[in-house]
Amino acid sequence: MYLSLATPPTMPLADQEKTWTDEIGHPARARPMSGACHVYVWYSSDRMANLRIYLPEEQRASSLDNGLCDRSKPLIKQVFAKIPWK
Secondary structure, eight states: OEEEEEOOSSOOOTTTTHHHHHHHSSOEEEEEETTEEEEEEEEETTEEEEEEEEOOHHHHTTOOOTTHHHHTHHHHHHHHHTSOOO
């Protein structure tokens, strides 16, 4: 798992990933990519968190796991609940 905080290049579209936005409480997007679940959460135009949850090493190259983000929801919600957004 890897978490970074950054200045976002753009804000998400209003209808983008409504399920993730409702669950996390901030505009959010989650996408499986390259053996990982990439989660982007925008707090404002100048703050964004990027969380990456990786498959085990032996599964990364041979698998595009589209269910990884959905299975990781409980962990993702716990991580973003602990970020001091203020």
